[in-house]
Amino acid sequence: MTIPSNIKEQFPLLSRTVHGKPIVYLDSAASSQKPDAVLSAMDTYYKQVNANVHRGAYAIAAEATEQMETARSDIARFINADSANEIIFTKNATEAFNLVARSWGVRNLGEDDAILITDMEHHANIVPWQILAEDRGFEIRWIPLGEDGTLDLTDLDELLKGVKLCSVTAMSNVLGTLNPIRKISDAAHAAGALMLMDGSQYVPHLPTDVADLDVDFMCFTGHKMCGPTGIGVLWARAEILDAMPPFLGGGEMILDVKKSGFVANEIPHKFEAGTPPIAEIIGLGAAVRFLDSLGMKNIREHEISLTEYAFMKLKECHGDDIQIHGPSTIDSRGGVLSIAYKDVHPHDISQVLDQHGICVRAGHHCAKPLMRELGVGATARASLYLYNTESDIDILAEALGEAGELFAF
Amino acid sequence: MPGLEDLYREIILDHYRNPRNQGELEAPPAHRIEGFNPLCGDEVVVTFTTDGTSITDVKIAGHGCSISQASASMMSAAVLGKSTTEIRKITQTFKAMMSIHEGEMAEESNEKTSLPQPDLSLGDLEALRGVVKFPVRIKCATLPWNALLSGLDEVSQ
Numbered sequence A: 001m002t003i004p005s006n007i008k009e010q011f012p013l014l015s016r017t018v019h020g021k022p023i024v025y026l027d028s029a030a031s032s033q034k035p036d037a038v039l040s041a042m043d044t045y046y047k048q049v050n051a052n053v054h055r056g057a058y059a060i061a062a063e064a065t066e067q068m069e070t071a072r073s074d075i076a077r078f079i080n081a082d083s084a085n086e087i088i089f090t091k092n093a094t095e096a097f098n099l100v101a102r103s104w105g106v107r108n109l110g111e112d113d114a115i116l117i118t119d120m121e122h123h124a125n126i127v128p129w130q131i132l133a134e135d136r137g138f139e140i141r142w143i144p145l146g147e148d149g150t151l152d153l154t155d156l157d158e159l160l161k162g163v164k165l166c167s168v169t170a171m172s173n174v175l176g177t178l179n180p181i182r183k184i185s186d187a188a189h190a191a192g193a194l195m196l197m198d199g200s201q202y203v204p205h206l207p208t209d210v211a212d213l214d215v216d217f218m219c220f221t222g223h224k225m226c227g228p229t230g231i232g233v234l235w236a237r238a239e240i241l242d243a244m245p246p247f248l249g250g251g252e253m254i255l256d257v258k259k260s261g262f263v264a265n266e267i268p269h270k271f272e273a274g275t276p277p278i279a280e281i282i283g284l285g286a287a288v289r290f291l292d293s294l295g296m297k298n299i300r301e302h303e304i305s306l307t308e309y310a311f312m313k314l315k316e317c318h319g320d321d322i323q324i325h326g327p328s329t330i331d332s333r334g335g336v337l338s339i340a341y342k343d344v345h346p347h348d349i350s351q352v353l354d355q356h357g358i359c360v361r362a363g364h365h366c367a368k369p370l371m372r373e374l375g376v377g378a379t380a381r382a383s384l385y386l387y388n389t390e391s392d393i394d395i396l397a398e399a400l401g402e403a404g405e406l407f408a409f
Numbered sequence B: 001m002p003g004l005e006d007l008y009r010e011i012i013l014d015h016y017r018n019p020r021n022q023g024e025l026e027a028p029p030a031h032r033i034e035g036f037n038p039l040c041g042d043e044v045v046v047t048f049t050t051d052g053t054s055i056t057d058v059k060i061a062g063h064g065c066s067i068s069q070a071s072a073s074m075m076s077a078a079v080l081g082k083s084t085t086e087i088r089k090i091t092q093t094f095k096a097m098m099s100i101h102e103g104e105m106a107e108e109s110n111e112k113t114s115l116p117q118p119d120l121s122l123g124d125l126e127a128l129r130g131v132v133k134f135p136v137r138i139k140c141a142t143l144p145w146n147a148l149l150s151g152l153d154e155v156s157q
């Protein structure tokens, strides 16, 4: 089975025009577009079900709770978690990282400890640790970049000595690199460390099996996987979550409150203080069912063939004038194409492309340590998803030529 | 709909391709200020010397997009040899041109003198007027000016 060629029709936004041209959306690594299935699930919730969850005994409150918990189960199945209770809803991936840092980290990281991250992390997997380290004085180590946009794992065992948590992105949002998570998690476990995987760029694009990857925590974000903004997920193994102290305090997260103190609720509720983003959770549930119906394997295959086409087309049109950062072997990368084109600044590239209705991102992509390692201030990033087509790539390749002409020296 | 030609005027492209006053003066004695645009990673380094009243030399370094680079180049040409009072006026007028909402710039710069000088000619700098139609690029254009302003503030303290 393949992705239906008319899939764009299920994404209302993709039928609009920009500056009089049909939109060519190539910024799904920043945020994906939303299919009808997700929009109508949220719309129906507000129009027919809306009520606060886990409280009222009346019918629509029960329906709202039921829909929200169905979403939790579907999301658990989608990543092959053992139990729906291991799915903690957060605002986004960033909040999920902060939850781990502020809850697990505060309990487990002190002066003589270390954590290990990599040179290609998003700021969401850097700054929460730096904030905590200011308080707690632990060391932050970095797995360096190696050849061809991959990680250099030569000294991994050495780097892991004394490390309590290893936290690595499964796919770089700048280079598209697919990192060997299982290999790193095996080494981390052998060294007595826990393994956290940033799934923000991975879960939307590849079949994800947390048991198979053998990780202990995973953070990901709804809006990059056809879901709405305002909803992300922390998944962790139940026994780890059980041992962690609460993160935010308030309603929902307690069993009992007395003047002398509180008793925390069971997971997942222990970590979900206050009224949750119910519509967004239901929207994310609809998103994983939508992705499942297409098949994550098919999505991956579609993106492999599109990435291959993009490499071929861009080289064919622009030869050595174009450089694509990150792995050159398609199997070891996703559809994130960070482009350097002649000497044209990424900002100027994206400005010219915008006139053709093409949406690409210019900037440091919230990965400044990586940009420093690469020795560039910014890149222009085109990123692919299930709804992109070869024709999108053709339009990109042609419009790039115009940027070249305008700015050529 | 504003077109690319509103943004990328010939003079701008010329300053981008052939930037004036490029390099760095030795600091000290020169004053050195770095400016960053955290959104896009653009970086500008302004070094200048003064004789107490005027800017006697100015150089621009760093990296960035055509708009920030051209703006920096034009700025260097516009302020060289001018008195700091004049430069503040030019800066103020330029920033007023770059602000979508008039009057905003008076609050932004810590200036006592409020309104921009409508009669002050900006010369080549006028070419940057089109940038206002592309709001995300305004910060690119004002980056070197803000760096220079904070340099002048340092000197006068």
Ligand SMILES: Cc1ncc(COP(=O)(O)O)c(C=O)c1O
Residues within 6 Å of the ligand: A029, A030, A092, A093, A094, A095, A122, A124, A125, A169, A171, A172, A173, A198, A200, A201, A221, A222, A232, A366
């Ligand atoms: C690899 C990676 N991690 C984390 C994030 C943070 O996601 P969010 O901004 O939704 O929290 C992103 C998205 O920009 C990302 O690409």
